[in-house]
Amino acid sequence: MDYLYDGTFEGFLTCIYYHYKAEKASGIYDASYYQQSMLKACKVIETDIEKARIVSDAIIRKISREAYVDIYYCYLSNNEQRENIILEFLIFAFRYGRKTMNFYTHEKVLPLNEASLKVSREVHKFLGILRFSEAGGVLFSKFSPDNDILILLADHFADRYKFERFIIYDEKRKKALVYTDELWEIKENINIENIEYSENEKLIQDLWKQYFTDLAIKERTNLNLQFQFVPARYRKNMAEFK
Amino acid sequence: MNDNVFKKLKILSDAAKYDVSCVSSGVERKNNTVGGIGNASSAGICHTWAADGRCISLLKILLTNDCIYDCSYCLNRVTNPVERATFTPEEVAELTIQFYRRNYIEGLFLSSAVEKSPDNTMENIYRVLELLRYKYNFWGYVHVKVIPGASPEIIQKTGMLADRMSVNIELPTRESLRMLAPQKKIESIINPMSLINNEITRTIEDKSHFTSTPRFVPGGQSTQMIIGATPDSDKTILGLSQNLYERFNMKRVFFSAYVPVISSPNLPAISTMPPLLREHRLYQADWLMRFYYFHSDELFTEIEQNLDLEFDPKIMYALRNIDKFPIEINKASYEELLRIPGLGVTSARRIIRERKNAELSYDSLKKMKTVLKRAKYFITVKGRYYGNVKIEPEIIKRELKQQEIQKQLSIFDVL
Numbered sequence: 001m002d003y004l005y006d007g008t009f010e011g012f013l014t015c016i017y018y019h020y021k022a023e024k025a026s027g028i029y030d031a032s033y034y035q036q037s038m039l040k041a042c043k044v045i046e047t048d049i050e051k052a053r054i055v056s057d058a059i060i061r062k063i064s065r066e067a068y069v070d071i072y073y074c075y076l077s078n079n080e081q082r083e084n085i086i087l088e089f090l091i092f093a094f095r096y097g098r099k100t101m102n103f104y105t106h107e108k109v110l111p112l113n114e115a116s117l118k119v120s121r122e123v124h125k126f127l128g129i130l131r132f133s134e135a136g137g138v139l140f141s142k143f144s145p146d147n148d149i150l151i152l153l154a155d156h157f158a159d160r161y162k163f164e165r166f167i168i169y170d171e172k173r174k175k176a177l178v179y180t181d182e183l184w185e186i187k188e189n190i191n192i193e194n195i196e197y198s199e200n201e202k203l204i205q206d207l208w209k210q211y212f213t214d215l216a217i218k219e220r221t222n223l224n225l226q227f228q229f230v231p232a233r234y235r236k237n238m239a240e241f242k
Numbered sequence: 243m244n245d246n247v248f249k250k251l252k253i254l255s256d257a258a259k260y261d262v263s264c265v266s267s268g269v270e271r272k273n274n275t276v277g278g279i280g281n282a283s284s285a286g287i288c289h290t291w292a293a294d295g296r297c298i299s300l301l302k303i304l305l306t307n308d309c310i311y312d313c314s315y316c317l318n319r320v321t322n323p324v325e326r327a328t329f330t331p332e333e334v335a336e337l338t339i340q341f342y343r344r345n346y347i348e349g350l351f352l353s354s355a356v357e358k359s360p361d362n363t364m365e366n367i368y369r370v371l372e373l374l375r376y377k378y379n380f381w382g383y384v385h386v387k388v389i390p391g392a393s394p395e396i397i398q399k400t401g402m403l404a405d406r407m408s409v410n411i412e413l414p415t416r417e418s419l420r421m422l423a424p425q426k427k428i429e430s431i432i433n434p435m436s437l438i439n440n441e442i443t444r445t446i447e448d449k450s451h452f453t454s455t456p457r458f459v460p461g462g463q464s465t466q467m468i469i470g471a472t473p474d475s476d477k478t479i480l481g482l483s484q485n486l487y488e489r490f491n492m493k494r495v496f497f498s499a500y501v502p503v504i505s506s507p508n509l510p511a512i513s514t515m516p517p518l519l520r521e522h523r524l525y526q527a528d529w530l531m532r533f534y535y536f537h538s539d540e541l542f543t544e545i546e547q548n549l550d551l552e553f554d555p556k557i558m559y560a561l562r563n564i565d566k567f568p569i570e571i572n573k574a575s576y577e578e579l580l581r582i583p584g585l586g587v588t589s590a591r592r593i594i595r596e597r598k599n600a601e602l603s604y605d606s607l608k609k610m611k612t613v614l615k616r617a618k619y620f621i622t623v624k625g626r627y628y629g630n631v632k633i634e635p636e637i638i639k640r641e642l643k644q645q646e647i648q649k650q651l652s653i654f655d656v657l
Contacts, residue, residue, distance in 0.1 A: 102599045104592050105609035128289040128299075132344045139343060157345075160281050160382075162273045164343070204340050211251055215259050215302070216293035219501050219516055225295030229288075239344075240290055 002042040004031040009075055012083060013052035015045050016090060028083040063093045066101050073116035076148045085111045123152045129230065130157075131238050132166065133205070134198040139166040142192070143237050150177050154184050167192070205239045212240040247337070253327040257307040257318055258353055261466065262496040266299040266348035266383040268461035269405045273381055280342060280349070280382030282405065287348050300351040300385060301341055305329055305366055309355035313412075313423040314506045315471050318355045322504070328357065331369040339378050349383030349405070350374070360391035368396060371403040385461070390430035394437055398458075401441055406461035406493070409434045411486070414479045418472035421508055438463045439490045466496035469524060470517040471509055475547040480527055480538040487531065497524045523549040530555060533587055534580045557583045557642065560620055561635040567620045568627055572601050584616035604628055615645055 003018060003025045005011035012028065019025040031044055059068045071086050079085065092108035093100040103109045122145055130153070132139040139161060150170045157166065158179055168177040175188045235241035267286030273279065288297035306328035307318045317324060338350045352370060354363050367386050374380040385406040388397055401407055409431055413419045416428055441458040448455040465486060469479065483495040499521040502512045527549055530536040534556075541555050542548075543562065550558045560567060560583050569578055571593060579590040589612040596602060596610075604623045607614060619629040619638045631637050 099599055102595050104596050105606040110609055124285075124287075127283070128287045128345075128348075130345050134343070141345070156283075159273050161279065161343070163277050163279065204344065207248060207251060207337070208341060208344070208346050210248060211255050211301070212290065212292065212298070214252060214255050215298060216296075217259060217501065218294075220294040220296075220518065222295035223293060226291050226293055229291040229295070229297070238290065239346075 001025060002027045002029060002034070002040055004029050004034050004042055004044045006031060006047055008047055009072065010049055010052040011045065011047035012075060012086075013055040014048045015083075016055045016087070017048070017051040018045060019087070025087060028087055030083070058094075059090070062097060063100050064098060067093060070101075070112055070116040073119040073152075074112050076152070077115040077119045078147050079111075079115045079118075081111070082115060085115060119147045119149060119152075122147050123149050125234075126153060127156055129234055129238055130168065133195075133201050133239075135195050135201075136198060137165065139164055140169070140192075140195055141167065141237075142169040142171050144172040144233070145170065148173060150175060151186060153177065154179075154186075158182070158184050209240050209242075247333060250327045250329055250333070251303070251337070253325055254304045254307060254329060255302065257355075258302045258304045258351075260498060260501065261302060261351070261353060262498045264297055264299045264302060264351065265385075265406075265464070265494065268493060269383060271381060271460075275379055275381065278379040278381050279339070280380050282349075282381070282383050289345065289347055299348045300383065301338055301347045301349070302351040303329070303334070303353070305331075305334065305352060305354035305363070305370065306357045307355045308357045310358070311356055311423070311425050313426065314504065314508055315422050315468060315500065317503055331366065331373050334370045335373040335378055335380075338374060338382075339380060342380070342382055347382075349385070351385040353387035354389065356389055356391075360389045361393055361396060364389045364392035364396045364400065368400045368403075371400060375403050383461070388434045388438070390426055390434065392434070394434075397434055397437060398441060401438060401458045402456055404459055406464065407438055407459045408464045408466070409438070411465045411467050411482075413472055414467055414474040414482050415472070418474060422471065435463065435465070435486075435490045442491070462493035463490065464492060464494040464496065466498055468500050469497045469521055470514075471500040476520070476524060476527070476549045477538070477542045477547040479524060480531070480541065483528060484531060484538040495528060497521050497528075519551055520549070523551065523555060527555040530559075535577050553639075553642065554583070556581070557616065561639060564633060564635050564638075568622045568629075568633060569620060570622045570625065571607065572597055572624060582617050582620050584613035584620075586613075589613075616642065 001023045003015040005015050005028065007030045015025060015028045026040065034042065036042070056068065059071065071089070074082050074086055088108050089112045092106070100109065104113060126143065126145060126149065130141050130143055132141045150168060153168060154177055157168065161179070162182060165180045167179070169192050170176070174190060175186060176190055176192060177184055177186050230238070265286055266282070267284060269282040270284035271282040273281045286299060288299050290298045292298055307324070308326045308328060309318045309320055312319045312321055334350070334352065341347045342349070352367055354367060356363050371384060371386065374384065383405050384403070385408065386400060386404045388407050388409040390409060411431055412423060412426065419426060419428060438459065442462065445455060445458040449457060467479070479497070486492045486495055499516040499518050500510065501516045502510050502514050505512050527541055530541070531538060536559070541559060549555050560581070569582055576590055576594055579585055579593060580587070589610055592610050593602060596606065601624060607623065619631070619633070619641065629638070631641055
């Protein structure tokens with residue numbers, strides 16, 4: 001039986017609950033992307049916060065907090081197999097227990113580690129390369145990350161710009177992190193277009209561009225290395241590469 | 243801000259770009275003040291990478307390039323007819339805040355030529371910090387340069403507001419310094435280093451009694467020296483680094499390959515290429531000293547006073563000490579694992595962790611993305627050797643050379 005969930009983390013954990021308490025899952029899929037097949041039965045699972053909590057508590061208690069974080073990061077990754085990587089991992093890990101995470105390269109553990117590592121690398125990269133522009137007293141930023149990392153940026157910028165108002169917009173997934181009065185929330189399914197930037201925005205960007213260009217030492221030019229650090233797909237939202 | 247700022251920024255960032263350090267690490271601080279902006283992340287954050295592939299983390303500028311000194315390797319020396327500019331402290335603070343709000347930078351790295359006197363210049367640097375911390379309530383990362391010859395009082399109060407301080411040692415030996423920077427005395431460099439180190443130790447101790455005591459430069463101190471402007475050997479350079487790490491608890495010693503910008507009888511000709519590969523090897527060796535428990539002496543012999551340009555220092559060490567290899571992956575200690583060429587800190591930790599559950603196989607090493615290309619000549623796994631050649635330095639060298647050809651091409655393409 002394939003289980004289908006609503007795309008939320010709680011929904012996914014609810015599927016895990018039913019995998020153990022009801023019929024075993026042959027696979028877990030996001031309902032909105034699922035391809036129906038003649039040969040496989042499937043069932044839509046309704047998200048249940050209580051059941052999700054039972055599963056997350058069990059993961060932390062029987063495996064480890066580290067495993068729980070890796071599972072969450074893997075869930076946010078763009079790996080098409082992410083739900084089933086987690087499912088396979090959990091089947092193995094609930095049997096093996098607290099030592100599971102020592103098995104870095106085990107075939108049931110490695111895919112989870114790799115997906116999670118990709119997500120945390122992208123988060124770290126965007127802590128640096130995210131760019132804000134001022135629009136009427138609000139700092140506005142848009143980006144298109146490979147993985148769904150918006151929520152993982154919240155705490156860092158909420159602390160850094162504690163007394164500012166800001167919006168970080170994921171243009172790929174059409175959702176935005178909105179921060180105001182020292183609180184943040186994520187708004188789904190929104191379109192942000194035609195921003196009117198503040199008057200001195202261009203001046204500051206030009207200063208930055210000039211600084212960025214001048215700082216490179218000509219005798220040491222190494223564009224390949226620069227591309228390794230800032231891949232082309234990340235550049236369109238960075239003022240200095242425009 | 244106006245057109246004037248563009249011009250000043252051009253002159254004063256251009257003059258600062260040869261300073262290598264752009265590190266924003268070593269301080270973890272939340273934004274705890276009412277109305278404050280900024281925090282610091284202990285791992286450091288790179289914000290972009292320039293066309294030379296170097297990370298940009300901090301706004302790196304000089305307060306002024308107007309200098310009373312005449313150091314022959316320096317573009318800003320008093321006798322060189324370059325255009326001069328000076329920022330006001332307000333301008334620097336404003337620029338820092340505006341860049342920081344847009345997440346261009348992690349903070350500020352402020353250096354300066356010596357205008358009028360060391361004390362006067364240091365006082366101006368202090369004014370920038372005071373403005374940033376108290377008027378703008380800025381708690382991002384600030385690294386400031388100490389001006390040799392500035393009085394201890396000014397250095398002391400500046401360090402209470404900065405995250406990191408550095409005094410440039412400039413050159414590896416007393417003789418080199420005398421030849422190229424005759425107005426700088428070695429004491430005027432060593433004394434402030436020692437002062438900074440003492441203040442750091444003192445405030446850490448105070449903090450164990452009074453938690454509210456502010457820390458003196460919580461990010462520690464660093465220094466840098468120019469490589470290739472003088473005939474000093476790598477052994478001299480790394481010996482000095484080791485000394486600086488031990489005596490002053492330096493967080494980092496940076497090397498800067500000399501880019502010939504000036505002709506002088508005492509300096510390499512203008513057409514000389516900057517020794518980038520040598521600089522790279524020195525950084526590799528520096529890494530070995532800081533994270534791999536190597537002592538600088540272990541990297542040299544009586545005859546060889548310079549690092550090998552063809553192979554990295556860890557391979558050279560292993561080949562000279564081949565009797566200590568191969569090392570068994572399933573039995574070696576953490577320190578021993580770190581001596582294996584190709585194995586880094588992350589791999590060594592993973593190995594230690596994973597073998598708690600079960601013995602490791604060669605295949606699981608592959609999956610860890612351990613660089614077996616080099617490591618395989620120096621290890622056994624469950625007693626078996628996978629190098630497929632005799633464990634003799636010359637033979638291993640030949641094998642490695644085959645592999646290195648590809649890599650070296652890319653390095654020399656750039657040169």
